Amino acid sequence: MEHLSKENETQHDRISRALSQVVSDGSSFKNGDPDARQKLIASARELLYESESPVESLLWNIWALPTRTIAARIAVDLKIFKTACGNNSSPKTNEQLAAATSASPTLVKRVARTCASMKMLDEQGPGLYVPNALTRLLAQPEYAAGIIFCFDATHNSFSQMPAYLRSTGFQNPKDPTNGPFQYANKHDGHAFTWLTAHPETFQAFHGYVHTLRTHRPSWTDMYPVKERLVAGLKLEGDSSALVDVGGGVGQVLQDFNNAIPEYTGRLVLQELGEVIGAATAMDVGKSNRIELQVHDFFTPQPIKGARAYFMRSVLHDWPDEQCRKILGNVKDAMEPGYSSILISDCVLADKNAAWQHISLDFHMMALASSQERTEAEWYALIESCDGLKIAGIYSKGQGNESLIEVVCK
Ligand SMILES: C[S@@+](CC[C@H](N)C(=O)[O-])C[C@H]1O[C@@H](n2cnc3c(N)ncnc32)[C@H](O)[C@@H]1O
Structure with a gap:
C-alpha cells in the first residue's frame, strides 16, 4: 500500500515530504537529541534522491x-x-x-x-x-591510509568483478584463493598472502582501520565486560587469558587494557608471523602487558581454557567452510561454562541494511570471496559448528559492528 501511494505521489509531493523530515530531524538535532544527527544524514540523503531526476x-x-x-x-x-x-x-x-x-x-x-x-x-x-x-x-596519514588501502587492495578486484562473475556463470564467490581478487591480480593464494607481500598496503590497512574505529562504539561499550569477563576470572595460567585471535597489531588489546584496568588476566595477541613482526617493530608488548604469539588460526589453538577468544573482523574475511575450521580450533581449546568466543563483526539487517554493512559486504567479496552476515546467517553458521551456540548479540547504533557472544552447548 505504502508503495502504491508513493507511486501516485508527484515528485513535488515526495520532495515536500522528504523536506519536512529534514526539518523535523534538524530540530531534534538542535534540541540535543543524540541520535538526531544520524537521522538527519539519512533524511538529507532521501531529500537528495527525491530531488534528483533518475x-x-x-x-x-x-x-x-x-x-x-x-x-x-x-x-x-x-x-x-x-x-x-x-x-x-x-x-x-x-x-x-x-x-x-x-x-x-x-x-x-x-x-x-x-x-x-x-x-x-x-x-x-x-x-x-x-x-x-x-x-x-x-591531510592526516592515518586517514589518507583508508583511501590508499581501499583503492590499492580492492579496486583492481572491483573493476574486474563483472568479468570474473560472468566467467563463473554468476556464482556467489566462495573460494578465498580463487575468486575476484585472484582473477584481477593474477595472484595465486589468499589476499592475505598478497598483503604480506605488499607491506605498505597492509600497514595502511592496520592504520586506517584502527583510526576509524576510534570514531565508532567499541565492543566494550556494548558487551557487559565486567559481568562476563572480570567476574569469575581465574588468575592461573591460560585460564586468565583474553586471546585476540587474528588481532592485527594489537590495538584491540591496548584499548581493552586502558578501558578495563580491572581485568588483571593475560592479554595475548595471536597473528601471522609478518603481522607479529610489525607489532614487535611498533613496540607492542614492550610498553604494556600484551603477549605476542605467532599463531595460524587454521591450526589447533595453543591457549587452552582461556577466559575469552576475541575475533574482530576475522570471520567476515572467510566463507562459512573456513569459519567452521577457525571456530572448531577454538572450540577444542575452550573450557565449557567458562570460556567464550567473542565475535566483533557486522550483523546485517534483513531489510534496508546500513550502507556501511552493504559496502563492506562487497569489499569482502572483492578481497576474500567472503561476506558480511545477517543475524539468521550468523545463527546458521554457529549452529553448524559442533558444540557451539550463540548466547547473545549486542549492538549499538546503525552501521556499526555488533558483539556476538558464543559459548559451548
Ligand atoms: C580484517 S583483519 C582484522 C584485524 C584485527 N582483528 C582488527 O580488527 O583490527 C584480519 C586479520 O586476520 C589475520 N589473519 C589472516 N589469516 C590468518 C591466519 N591464518 N591466522 C592468524 N591470523 C590470520 C590477518 O593478518 C589480519 O590482521
Whole structure:
C-alpha cells in the first residue's frame, strides 16, 4: 500500500515530504537529541534522491562516483590535502599545490577542481583552494591510509568483478584463493598472502582501520565486560587469558587494557608471523602487558581454557567452510561454562541494511570471496559448528559492528 501511494505521489509531493523530515530531524538535532544527527544524514540523503531526476542519479553514479574515488587516490599521492593545509591553511593556487611533488600544474588543476567539486576541498576563487574539515582529515596519514588501502587492495578486484562473475556463470564467490581478487591480480593464494607481500598496503590497512574505529562504539561499550569477563576470572595460567585471535597489531588489546584496568588476566595477541613482526617493530608488548604469539588460526589453538577468544573482523574475511575450521580450533581449546568466543563483526539487517554493512559486504567479496552476515546467517553458521551456540548479540547504533557472544552447548 505504502508503495502504491508513493507511486501516485508527484515528485513535488515526495520532495515536500522528504523536506519536512529534514526539518523535523534538524530540530531534534538542535534540541540535543543524540541520535538526531544520524537521522538527519539519512533524511538529507532521501531529500537528495527525491530531488534528483533518475537521469541525474544515473550520471552521479556512473560519472561522479568513480571519478571521486580515483581523484582522491591521486590527490593523496600528490599531497594535495596536506599541502592545502600548510601555511595556516592560506589559499593555494594550482602551482602552489603542484610544488609539493613537482607535478604538472595542469594535472593538479584537474585533480584539485575534481576534489573541490566533491567537497574534499573548497574552491575560493578560480584555481584557488582552501581546506575544509574533510581536507584536514585527509591531510592526516592515518586517514589518507583508508583511501590508499581501499583503492590499492580492492579496486583492481572491483573493476574486474563483472568479468570474473560472468566467467563463473554468476556464482556467489566462495573460494578465498580463487575468486575476484585472484582473477584481477593474477595472484595465486589468499589476499592475505598478497598483503604480506605488499607491506605498505597492509600497514595502511592496520592504520586506517584502527583510526576509524576510534570514531565508532567499541565492543566494550556494548558487551557487559565486567559481568562476563572480570567476574569469575581465574588468575592461573591460560585460564586468565583474553586471546585476540587474528588481532592485527594489537590495538584491540591496548584499548581493552586502558578501558578495563580491572581485568588483571593475560592479554595475548595471536597473528601471522609478518603481522607479529610489525607489532614487535611498533613496540607492542614492550610498553604494556600484551603477549605476542605467532599463531595460524587454521591450526589447533595453543591457549587452552582461556577466559575469552576475541575475533574482530576475522570471520567476515572467510566463507562459512573456513569459519567452521577457525571456530572448531577454538572450540577444542575452550573450557565449557567458562570460556567464550567473542565475535566483533557486522550483523546485517534483513531489510534496508546500513550502507556501511552493504559496502563492506562487497569489499569482502572483492578481497576474500567472503561476506558480511545477517543475524539468521550468523545463527546458521554457529549452529553448524559442533558444540557451539550463540548466547547473545549486542549492538549499538546503525552501521556499526555488533558483539556476538558464543559459548559451548
Ligand atoms: C580484517 S583483519 C582484522 C584485524 C584485527 N582483528 C582488527 O580488527 O583490527 C584480519 C586479520 O586476520 C589475520 N589473519 C589472516 N589469516 C590468518 C591466519 N591464518 N591466522 C592468524 N591470523 C590470520 C590477518 O593478518 C589480519 O590482521
